[in-house]
Amino acid sequence: MPQQEQPEGSATVAGRPNDERYDAQRVESKWFERWQNDPSLYAAEPTSTQKKYYVLEMLPYPSGALHMGHVRNYSIGDALARYMWMNGYNVLHPMGWDSFGLPAENAAIANHTPPRQWTLSNIANMKAQMKRLGFAYDWSREVTTCFPEYYRWNQWFFLKLYEQGLAYRKNSKVNWCPKCATVLANEQVVNGCCWRHEDTIVEQRELEQWFLRITKYADELLRDLDKLGGWPEKVRVMQRNWIGRSEGTLVDFKLDGPVGPAGSKITVFTTRVDTIYGATSVQLAPEHPLVSDLTASNPDLRAKVEQLISEQRKAKERGDIGEIEKHGVFTGRYALNPFTGKNVPIWIANYILMDYGTGAIMSVPAHDERDYEFAKKYNLEIRLVVIPISNDPEETVAEPALPYVGHEGVLINSGPFSGLEYSDAIIKMSAHAENNGFGKPTVTYRLKDWGISRQRYWGTPIPMLYCEKDGIVPVPERDLPVILPEDIEITLAGGSPLGRVTEFVHTTCPKCCGPARRETDTMDTFVDSSWYFYRYTDARNDHAPFDSRIAQYWFPIDQYIGGVEHAILHLIYSRFWTKFMRDMGLITNDEPAERLFTQGMVIKDGAKMSKSLGNVVSPDEMVARYGADAARLYSLFAAPPDRDLDWQDSGIEGIQRFLGRVYRFMVRNAKPNDAGWNAPVPANLSPAARAVQRKLHQTIRRVTDDFQGRWHFNTCVSAIMELVNSLYSAEDAISQNQIPQSLLADVQRKLVLLLAPFAPYLAHELWEMLGESGNLLKAPWPKYDPELAKEEELEIPVQVNGKLRSIVVVPADAGESAIVETAIADEKVTTAVAGKQIVKKIYVPGKLVNLVVK
DSSP, X not given: OOOOOOOTTSSEETTEEOOOSOOHHHHHHHHHHXXXXXXXXXOOOSSOSSOEXXXXXXXXXXXXXXXXXXXXXXHHHHHHHHHHHHTTOEEEOOOEEOOOXXXXXXXXXXXXXXXXXXXXHHHHHHHHHHHHXXXXXXXXXXXXXXXXXXXXXXXXXXXXXXXXXXXXXXXXXXXXXXXXXXXXXXXXXXXXXXXXXXXXXXXXXXXEEEEEOGGGGHHHHHHGGGGOTBSXXXXXXXXXXXXXXXXXXXXXXXXXXXXXXXXSEEEEEESOGGGGGGOOEEEEOTTOHHHHHHHTTOHHHHHHHHHHHHHHHHHHHHTXXXXXXXXXXXXXXXXXXXXXXXXXXXXXXXXXXXXXXXXXXXXXGGGOHHHHHHHHHHTOOOOOOEEOOOSOTTSOOOOOOSSOOOSSOEEOXXXXXXXXXXXXXXHHHHHHHHHTTSEXXXXXXXXXXXXXXXXXXXXXXXXXXXXXXXXXXXXXXXXXXXXXXXXXXXXXXXXXXXXXXXXXXXXXXXXXXXXXEEOOOEEOTTTGGGTXXXXXXXXXXXXXXXXXXXXXXXXXXXXXXXXXXXXXXXXXXXXXXXXXXXHHXXXXXXXXXXXXEEXXXXXXXXXXXXXXXXXXXXXXXXXXXXXXXXHHHHHHHSSOTTSOEEEXXXXXXXXXXXXXXXXXXXXXXXXXXXXXXXXXXXXXXXXXXHHHHHHHHHHHHHHHHHHHTTOOHHHXXXXXXXXXXXXXXXXXXXXXXXXXXXXXHHHHHHHHHHHTTTXXXXXXXXXXXXXXXXXXXXXXXXXXXXXHHSOSEEEEEEEETTEXXXXXXXXXXXXXXXXXXXXXXXXXXXXXXXXXXXXXEEEETTTEEEEEEO
């Protein structure tokens, strides 16, 4: 019979009352206090002969409280950090706060609380939650991006970018969120709406803005995606599409008639210059600079263009510009096609975008679906210039159905280029344009320069001055940081709040000592998060963003963990920043992170957690009810970490019961003071003891393989549960002394080591219960012995014509013929094949036998 649970307090284990009930709050409070009294517990060693491992979860915005998505993200990283510590690595596992941003400013307006006060209060609360959850962060490296000691280096980097011509100011149409009352980068507009306010349509405004020339690195950002084999393919595809490289040709169409300020030519970008003989019009985006010239003396045309602009803006706001109903107006003017020498009409069309290519296209309706639709609508000429290639030289190729958009074709009706295959034609026609001075081959990108100006208060001040005499003047490095003033009035009206702070705005020009005014825009907060992980390596440096030698030891990040929603914004910006710092000579690595993991969301009742749906799960409540270990372990167990997790209260209750089972088994069986506890495990074991030993080594192998491979921590936890079930099943054998005390000690020690990355509070308690005094955090990870993990017998399913008929037990080292003979001799199988002929015997090694009969 299994051992009976004893009355509370009836025995002692390692000198403490033996209470078999697992009181998570008591255990976790005890270890929480111990850990708080050791600030160096999780500190990375500044110099070490150990191999380094930098594991990092994306730093959070201090919104007020952690949610279960945070808990899952940080539990993944924490489990990995603890595993690497136990494998002898010098681990850097820091945490900080992405603490500038709009929510603090909006909260200040709503609650009449200064953004700094609101932010720091939230940081204190979230930090306390992280500590209570037992996350092993090196808090000595904590970074808070709203502190001057951090954002001074944002300003320093800006000056360096400006020196290199990578920061510049220009007048530009920008995305404007009415609710945020500020500019958004292109990457922050999602389906026509603000990324923070999914129901707020983004408007277009004309403003003078600061930009970073990220496009200088476009080709390298694209090319180096091939180096990131440790990143999810979906993230690399998203970045590849966003960068949007297109190879093509620039061609100049000369404008007929009078010329205005916008010039005398229309430059188009085309990826299919081979079809230029089929161009029957040129079409301009409604906001193309030439449109102002063409409409200057024609109010009726101007009104029609305004209507096209309105239609285009509404389509952008809906996020479906590709589905816009195509409208256009003929300008009454013509442009010369330089290949044909003939004039083509100039139209203005609502489906042509100013921010793609040059904002002008040659319209080839026979070979483009949108152009074809437009030409049909307005009765424009359609001229076929490419036909499919026939595999039969004797075959007469019929004209294809229009539009023919296939790339495999041969040119017709194309002057001296007729008869060329399209790929050859593109090369020769691009060269012809360049040789004759009206075009050239080129590459364009969908990626645009990064607009970083924000008309809000709570951000890094841009360190630039405006002087009537000297123009734009950078703030000298010696005067950094430009401090963000406090206690100012924040409203959503009248531009940047800093513009109303007289003592901030008015200053002295460092060049002429005359009056100057400060830039009142602040930086996009994605600047803060583009380089923060470098600051972690040298967080208290007053003389530089970080020491290059220290950063070189730690970089690249070995494992970066965060949501896929950051694939475009943060991850492209941080890659750009790394490449710029490399070119400055600050670092030597090309990419910030060698491996990236994107975890799934935590949802409830099939929907994303939100207050409006009433399905929010509070981590504090889970910790209070079930304990931090249970909250952490359930977030890892309920689903593979790259999939969405649908939270179930019954699931965390099951995890709590599992932890209680582990605790009770140890209470009954941990006997470190017994004579045989530390003896070697004997080679000759009873079948029951061998089964326990085998299960232990199989579990170590499964958990280790998951850490080193696919990261399916749910199966790690499942494997540990199976081991615990096996131990409970062996309690009869334990009570009958069939399992040596030394083996039982070995199993319990290694069970605790396996649990340590996932449930650190309980693991530390059990480690002490087992009489161990060493630091569990650095205790060696258990190794499995392949021989001890090997099964001595196998259960082989036997099928007859694909239907399961029996299961036979065979020695693990049995050969194929012996296994098939055993299967055929099985009583149930014999009955199933009686009177039939076995025509085929199929054996899948270690898996099954299938007999085909007729």
